Amino acid sequence: QVQFVESGGGSVQAGGSLRLSCAASGYTYANDDMGWFRQAPGKEREAVAAIDRGGGRTYYADSVKGRFTISRDNAKNTLSLQMNSLGPEDTAMYYCAATPLLLGDRWTQRNLYFYWGQGTQVTVSS
Numbered sequence: 709q710v711q712f713v714e715s716g717g718g719s720v721q722a723g724g725s726l727r728l729s730c731a732a733s734g735y736t737y738a739n740d741d742m743g744w745f746r747q748a749p750g751k752e753r754e755a756v757a758a759i760d761r762g763g764g765r766t767y768y769a770d771s772v773k774g775r776f777t778i779s780r781d782n783a784k785n786t787l788s789l790q791m792n793s794l795g796p797e798d799t800a801m802y803y804c805a806a807t808p809l810l811l812g813d814r815w816t817q818r819n820l821y822f823y824w825g826q827g828t829q830v831t832v833s834s
Contacts, residue, residue, distance in 0.1 A: 710735040710823055714804055717828030722795050724832070730787040730804030730825055737761075738782040741811045744789045745818060746800035746830075753803070757789060758815035767815045771797070794832045801827040 712735070716728040728744070743758035757778040758767040766778050777790040787804050805821035814820055 709733075712804055712806070712823060712825035714802060714825045714828035717802060717830045719831040719833065720794055722832055722834050724794050725790070725792045726794065726830060728789040728791065728802055728804075728828060728830075732785050732806075735785070735806070735823065737780065737785050737787065737806065740806040740808050741815070742780060742787050742804065742806045743767075743811075743815060743821060744778060744787075745803045745805060745821075746798075747803070747827075748800040751800075753818055755816035755818065756802070758811060759787070760811070769816075791830070794830075796832050796834045798830060799832050801829050803827045 744756040747753040804825045806823045807821045
């Protein structure tokens with residue numbers, strides 16, 4: 709059974725940092741493109757960042773570019789999201805997701821991701 713587990717969420721003050729991780733069981737990351745999404749209360753789930761299966765290409769939403777860094781370690785089957793300079797607008801539930809599809813510029817389309825974690829909450833206070 710495939711299971712993704714996110715960790716690293718929490719409460720921080722504006723300007724702080726958090727590092728999210730996504731670990732998989734029953735699943736091998738190496739063949740899939742992966743991404744991070746977030747969903748704030750009352751809002752649509754939105755794409756935050758993505759990384760191709762080799763780790764050579766990364767994609768970021770404009771709202772996080774320059775502040776967030778996505779990375780992966782295929783040997784350890786983990787996906788990470790380093791988040792710096794956090795602001796209240798970053799408050800949301802964060803989800804990792806994976807897909808065997810080659811996403812490229814389609815990385816923001818959540819319907820293309822096959823597997824999802826349960827989410828980890830990030831709360832940023834001003």
